[in-house]
Amino acid sequence: MASRRKKAETELSSKERWLSRLLETLPYGVQENDLNGVITYSNPAHHRILGREPGELPGHHIWDFLARQEEKEVLREMLQETIRQEQAPEPIVNRCLTADGREVQLEINWDYLRDEEGRLTGFISVxxxxxxxxxxxxxxxxxxxxxxxxxxxxxVGSWELDLRNNRLSWSDEIYRIFEIDPERFGASYDAFLERVHPDDRERVDSAYSRSLETREPYDQASLRSRERFWDIRVPKIDSIFDNSLVPRPSWSPGVPPQHRKLVAATH
Incomplete structure (x- = not known):
């Protein structure tokens, strides 16, 4: 019996030493605080982040190093609200001051600490x-x-087409030029072709497909909107490839609306 207990104590001591070394070598800060917001543990990385001497942080409140007084009040209230509600943990970002007066932004991922009976005793943060x-x-x-x-x-507008995922991204000006509502646009190459006048669609698609094969820019003289019957001048379009020559996004340097010509007053 005594032998088993001694073995268990040895294993526990070994795990504690391993955990201590882990906490000392982690590049991230680790902090524990009680329900009053008092820091009860802070690892070396946390001290380095704030430019503090080893052992300086425990005993301070978690809001003592915030950069602004109003943010300190907000954190105090947040702590009390969290204790009352015990809502699901979500990361927060705080602006803090280092020992030499620099302002740093710290992302804090936290969780609850509880005793063996499940009662809340404090918080742990990375x-x-x-x-x-x-x-x-x-x-x-x-x-x-x-x-x-x-x-x-x-x-002038710009766009990118992710060929791997068939995702098309237009700048705000492209939407204005084509007078398309971003909320109603499918944001894909197929959706773009659907907006092109049927008489121009095959030519536009062929020119773009050819550019992917030759890996060269291409000139699209003009295309017309399916809805508006506008003739829109399109300058040179570049296709961008990664090192494996797989096409990635494509980019167009603009569709100036001053070149539009109304070719039909009605559909």
Whole structure:
């Protein structure tokens, strides 16, 4: 009996050492806090993320390092609401200040801690520094806004066709040029061909298919809208291929509406 107990204690001690090493080497922060929001455990990565000395974080409240006072109040209220409602955990992103005053954005994936009887005792969180990702996403968002503004001013649109998944993406200006509601458009190559006048459809499809075979840009002189009977000038269209020469997206540098010619007043 004593031998089995000694073996169990040895195995438990070994697992505890393994877990301790894991927590010490993880590149992500790991934090535990009680129901009052007091940090009871914080691994080395969490300290590094916030630029704090080892052992400095336990004893602080989880909102002490937030960048803005109003966000601290929101987190306090959120903690109390979470304790009352015990809603399903969802990731949150907080803006925090490091020891040297830098602002970082931290993504926090959390869950509940419970005792053996299932009573809530606190929370455990895995913390990732997503500052660079957030900056990249913001820069991409600004770039998209600037591109949309430039296309609107120049009356030029762009599109991409993912051939593997048959997904067609149009810029906002393309929708305006063709006067198509994005909510009603099927967003596929077949749906695009359906919008082309029947007399032009085969020519448009053949020219595009030929470009995929030759891997060369092609000029589409004009095409007409099925609904509006407009003659729309389309400049050179490029097809893009990956390293295996499999066609990926295609891109068109615009369909200027000033080149449209109304060829029929009615259908």
């Amino acid at each position: 913390i990732s520094d997503v500052t660079e990702r957030a900056r990249a996403e913001e820069a991409l968002k600004k770039s998209k806004v600037m591109l949309a503004q430039a296309q609107r001013v120049a009356h």
